[in-house]
Amino acid sequence: MSKQLTMSDIARMAGVSIATVSRVLSNHPMVREETRNRVLSLVKEHRYEPSYVARNLSTRRTHTIGVVVDDISNPFFMELAKGVESVLQKNGYTMLLTSSGWDTAKEADLIRTLLRNRVDGVLLTPVHPESESTDVMRRNGVPFVVMNCHSDNESVSYVSTDNVEGGRLAAELMLRTNLTRFLCLSGVPHQSTSERAEGFMHEIRSNGRGDDLSVYDEVRTFDDGYNIVPSLIARNRLDVVRTGIFTSNDFVAMGILEGLIAHGIPVPSQVSVIGYDDIAFAERYRIPLTTVIQAKHSMGQLAADELLELIQDRNHTPARLLLKPRLIVRDSCIAAHTHEPRSAVP
Template sequence: MTVTIYDVAREAGVSMATVSRVVNNNPNVKPQTRKKVYEAIERLGYRPNAVARGLASKRTTTVGVVIPDISNAIIAEVARGIEDIANMYHYNIILCNADMRKEKEIRVINTLLEKQVDGLLFMGGLVTEDHIQAFRTSNVPVVLCATSDVEQSVPSVDIDHQLAAYDAVQALITRGHKKIALISGVLEDLTHYYQRYLGYRKALEEAGIPFREDYVRIGNGRYESGLEVMNYFMELEDRPTAILAANDEMAIGAIHTVLDHGLSVPDDISIIGIDNVRMASMVRPRLSTVAQPMYDIGAVSMRLLTKLMKKEHVEEERVILPHELIIRDSIAEA
């Protein structure tokens, strides 16, 4: 049978209020009494009922985290940042995978809110009006992690994706490249891939390089689409000399396609990605990329959420963290 707080009180010879104070680390308990209660707890194997405590205090010290794809290499770093700060502030984490499907994301958001979480971190891609409506029905704070909404109406922590792509293309332009192609993700993702597309176009425009429709192709963010799109570029009569891939996974696919055609990266074609996943430094040639501070994005998101949950003063609800251009072996002079 389940051991209750009443059983512990009877075993220790104290009141239930005293047991409650001990369990909740209230300092107003004599050391001798505290020792008796802990001994009773150990003998009976008592575990406090978190649900009951949450109902009484209206706080569950639990945060719900919605992640887009548990197999994504960069999610683990973000989640570690979230967890480290959550532990520091004594919050538990419920991590839910939404498989990059909008209907599942909405369902998971509502399920977590029904679980009476104290706050919600949403780590996804496109934030639609349906997402915003789900957030609005919440009576707990919500922070967007590694994404943002178009209207910037929800607190968020991210990088400047347009500037990240701009810097990547600039690295190619300064090495003399003028035939620069883009392997993009879906442009309907207005806060990530579309912004990277805009950064690509802006860099070309500022350098006086004409934009070419045939130098832009859409992938799905996966390695296989990097292979496929790069095959298309390899067949062009006027082949590009450099490629920006909107993420590292597609960039690695592009590298392998070039090598499969018997050509060299970077001697024949330079390739640069965005994200700086671990595999970027393991592939040969090592991939040049733009690093997102994924751990910091997770940590800062969780810290922002703790401030909102505790109703502390927040100076800025939209946080943009710096990215870093990392030059390795996959780009060279044109």
């Protein structure tokens, strides 16, 4: 194809200056109706698309927001990104989406690339809340909002979920039933999963049931869950003591369920299980899983809103938002004060 058209081509054809074409395209009111139409029809006829790169250079704004998530193929982050995209698009911004793969160095690299592309702001799910990345952005005066992670630094805006509350909700549900024993399977220390466990344990203890609580650390995968079942049975007599098990993610919960079924322990009549995340298929699992869910989509939206606010008003007070998680009750956990076991097969 011949080379791309520019404004001056359109200007020449319309017999006006490029300033006038520019005015027409940016909806400046000071243009005669007739001129405007002449220009617009030329634009349409030749399918002229103005160059944002030239415009961006000139206006020193790109209307582009950099987004850095940990893993681009993880549905959680993509729901987040979708929430972000929806508000950005509504406001005429473009999203530059990248993923760090949980790698601090790569994260910093990506941020640098975003800065070179002169994004107007950055949204990120940081590997650590304070890092080279945040440092670079601050030095370059680029506004940013942290997602899915809270920061102790008063000056940074973040939008995250109240993981402690999530764990508390699970405990609350279990406490309302007639369970005699509670198990908490925690994940990696110092991560969101351990906050969940904390919330759970705290609630159990502050209801005076601390003596009925046992904790197991470093249980994080489906297989971890499946494999730990025999020892849980041995040590906690799951087959005779009505027990509630809280896990800090759904994979573990599913592994546990699989293990319980394999050992013929009825769920939820004998043992109740609550997971966390509501991953796809939690609902479709052979025993539909009771779980705690995060408002990923709103999280993205709120973060994007906050960022746009920050861009418009550089000394806007940073918002520090902690979204409330929600409990989704399904068959894997016995209903409050119910004594009849429900069927394990849907």
